[in-house]
Amino acid sequence: MKILFLSLINIKSIEEKGIYTDLIRQFVNGGHQIYVVTPFEKKLKKQTQYVIENDVHFLKVRIGNITQNNIIEKGISTLMIEGQYLKAIEKYFKDVKFDFIIYSTPPITFEKVIRYIKKRDNAKSYLLLKDIFPQNAVDLNMFHNKGLFYKYFRRKEERLYKISDFIGCMSQANVDFILKHNPNIDPLKVEICPNGIEILSIENDKSRLKEIIKKHNIPTDKTKFIYGGNIGKPQGIDFLIQCLKSNKNNDCVFFIIAGSGTEFKKLHHYFEREKPINAKLIEELPREEYELLVDCCDVGLIFLDHRFTIPNFPSRLLSYMKASMPVLAATDIHTDIGRVIEQGEFGLWCESKNVEQFNEKLKQLENPELRDKMGGNARLYLENYYTAKHSYEIITSHFK
The missing domain is CATH 3.40.50.2000 (Glycogen Phosphorylase B;)
Structure with a gap:
């Protein structure tokens, strides 16, 4: 056709x-x-x-x-x-x-x-x-x-x-x-x-991962939480900043924010003003380098503004799942991404206006055994439900 x-x-x-x-x-x-x-x-x-x-x-x-x-x-x-x-x-x-x-x-x-x-x-x-x-x-x-x-x-x-x-x-x-x-x-x-991607075999080049860690000065002895993608109004950047502020003395975690968008300057001003020692802001990277950066981290972050009444479902979830990472999602109450994550047992959810609840979930994910279990579930869920082949078959079913 x-x-x-x-x-x-x-x-x-x-x-x-x-x-x-x-x-x-x-x-x-x-x-x-x-x-x-x-x-x-x-x-x-x-x-x-x-x-x-x-x-x-x-x-x-x-x-x-x-x-x-x-x-x-x-x-x-x-x-x-x-x-x-x-x-x-x-x-x-x-x-x-x-x-x-x-x-x-x-x-x-x-x-x-x-x-x-x-x-x-x-x-x-x-x-x-x-x-x-x-x-x-x-x-x-x-x-x-x-x-x-x-x-x-x-x-x-x-x-x-x-x-x-x-x-x-x-x-x-x-x-x-x-x-x-x-x-x-x-x-x-x-x-x-649903959103779907092509599933490739995981072949992490350890030397390249070491290069990324060295290039961006990423610590190896902390639980690394990464947010990657659009940095705009839909993401509720004010809440993200509140979460960073509340964890500025947390020596167990390290935050990496990588992306671009209309609210990038707001985040940049926060980093310039506060100079957090356990967080790093990186402007948009080439896709291959970004995916290597994700592979260096432990937990993927998703943020959505708490005011949304429409059910968003961000595609950045897929890159975390592909890397066998658990997900911590802070969103509005109308999207079902949190329910999907928790029912699939590959992450945790909280509402994106409750910093205390966010920090409770953060603390849980400092546990390496829990992360390993959820990370394996994430990859399996991706392979079962979120592949490009799956989306293709849904669409082409209407041709027959």
């Missing part, structure tokens, strides 16, 4: 590791022809281009800046993406007849593109629901649910759900939320299609 894959992730190569590239490779291995539309942000200073790499057709569309910029520029750029993608597809894929369209949120502004392809090619469509917008912005007080912005984006969201033949959600809480707040959706087209 000819499959169109729409994404706002800047996919540079099919060989990259990640939830989308790993899934795309499954389709390629399954004998399908894949056409990927991915963005070139304006700041990269590149024009739209069409290339074929490893049998995958890449249409890289020049768009405005949508990452690590102010909310006004991001908003304007997001509104323009739909038209820019549609124009590029009409130009470069005018003679390609697609059988299936796969796309993810964010953004919710692909509705016209999908409608165009469905009508032109009589194609089926599958939404990978990774983000519930605009409600997440309302939760974080970015705008009000009575305002024009909310009403505009809410209509776009409703149209996207309506035009999608299938909607794959990351967890049961996501399924329940979507059906509760969108009663017009046919429940039969909504299913769980």
Whole structure:
């Protein structure tokens, strides 16, 4: 089949590791022809281009800046993406007849593109629901649910759900939320299609791990807790800082924060001001180096703002599980990631506004025997439920 894959992730190569590239490779291995539309942000200073790499057709569309910029520029750029993608597809894929369209949120502004392809090619469509917008912005007080912005984006969201033949959600809480707040959706087209990655054999190069430990000056005699990924408003960075402050005299633990995002400066200011001796802040690393850094640590951290009413399910969980690490999640009460972690017995959970509870869980995970047991459970759970092959089989079941 000819499959169109729409994404706002800047996919540079099919060989990259990640939830989308790993899934795309499954389709390629399954004998399908894949056409990927991915963005070139304006700041990269590149024009739209069409290339074929490893049998995958890449249409890289020049768009405005949508990452690590102010909310006004991001908003304007997001509104323009739909038209820019549609124009590029009409130009470069005018003679390609697609059988299936796969796309993810964010953004919710692909509705016209999908409608165009469905009508032109009589194609089926599958939404990978990774983000519930605009409600997440309302939760974080970015705008009000009575305002024009909310009403505009809410209509776009409703149209996207309506035009999608299938909607794959990351967890049961996501399924329940979507059906509760969108009663017009046919429940039969909504299913769980979790984040998944390609599972590789664990081959830790001890010499490279020693290099990473030396490069970042990481102690080897403490329990090392790592947070990696986006450092933005959804992560509730104020609570993370409270947790660091409350443990500044804890000689048994060491915190590593590695990533980038709109709230990175806030964390950087804290580290500059307080100079914690048991914590280290590292700006975004190349993926391979980051994964080696994870392999050097003992516990993976997940943070979500306590104000969320939507059930987020961060994909960074997978890198921790792949490294056979237990997870400590501090989140809102609406996501079910904590229930999944605790029921799978590969980590602990607390609400992300209770520092005392966080420290209790932290103390439990200083126990190496508990970490070993939970780490083994994490890897096993990943292999059983969160592989790219699993996601591929869920999606392709609708082809038959």
